[in-house]
Amino acid sequence: MVSLTLPGERDTLFSPPVPQAGSVHVQIRSLTKRYAGQQQDALRNIDLQVRRGEIFGIIGRSGAGKSTLIRCLNRLETPSSGQVVIDGIELGTLQDAALVKWRRRTGMIFQHFNLLSAKTVRENIELPMKVAGVPAAERRRKVDELLALVGLEARQHAWPAQLSGGQKQRVGIARALVHDPELLLCDEATSALDPETTRATLSLLRKINQQRRITIVLITHEMDVVHDLCHQVAVIDQGEIIERGPVWQVYSDPQHETTRQLLNPQFSTLPAAIQPLLTATRQHAHSRLLVRLRYTGQGAQPDLAAISARISGGLTLLYSAVEWVQEKPTGQLLLLLDAQHDATVAQHALNNLADQLEIAGYVTGS
């Protein structure tokens, strides 16, 4: 098999490999939430398990219930029924002081950063430690360490208004880490950022997960964030989890219509421009066969040399959309086979060279 590790480019090209399965870190059991005065549940019967060291993405459209769910994870919202167990502690059993203490072990970052405008970068990062009564020398050491981690040493005396969005989010990330949390909750952490800054922020989160072994739970409406960062994903729709699994699996073979709509359709559907060209039967002797090879991470490789060796005569690669997600190929190739090929023969010849093989139809003309 071809090696696909490109030194120095891995961060931007590939999502992270699946970490070794750790113990259960976050357990959500039969969680239902209905806000006061509402006729409908914002969350219904949510069961989820997040393992230690994982990056777990929760994706859904606006209003699906993502914010409610993540706020139940640090008890900013109280579930109507069900349980959230983190590190073996059922959050519902924690009273005021214990809850405050417990929250310190959970970092949280926000879409709009939530920085104090009248405090400098350094002071913003330091503040939660001041509130918690951490001695000054220890605060200084910790702020220096985190400024280095997020690459903001040079901006430590700047005011939030003097920072770019990406820099503000870096301050937010540093501030979330002051108490060395084992769990980091991210609420649409990149939604206010441009694509390049989003990539840099995701790269920082990936580094934090890998270097500090911090479990990350994030909510987002952007499939790219899940694709580039997460190990596991759950799709939420109208308050219910409709699909979940390793990112490669959900990405390559979405089972639910909402998931398919959230994904980039090029990976799972026939491109719209090709459909009008197709007929179900051969119209002319020179009609060519359109074959669709789908890769869903089940083991087949998009091996063009092997495909070409199996097909004698002409072969055109009409369309290609294959991406490597968690080191597994996902997507599709569309091949036009020359007129002499018929469907049965092509199907036989290409057997085992894709996870799913489909004869899409015949194309007549150039």
Ligand SMILES: Nc1ncnc2c1ncn2[C@@H]1O[C@H](COP(=O)(O)OP(=O)(O)OP(=O)(O)O)[C@@H](O)[C@H]1O
């Ligand atoms: N404080 C509240 N009181 C009443 N209803 C609420 C409250 N917060 C959220 N809701 C309702 O709960 C449902 C889920 O909202 P939630 O904000 O969790 O969804 P979301 O997926 O995070 O949406 P968005 O991406 O737009 O933030 C929505 O119908 C919303 O109107």
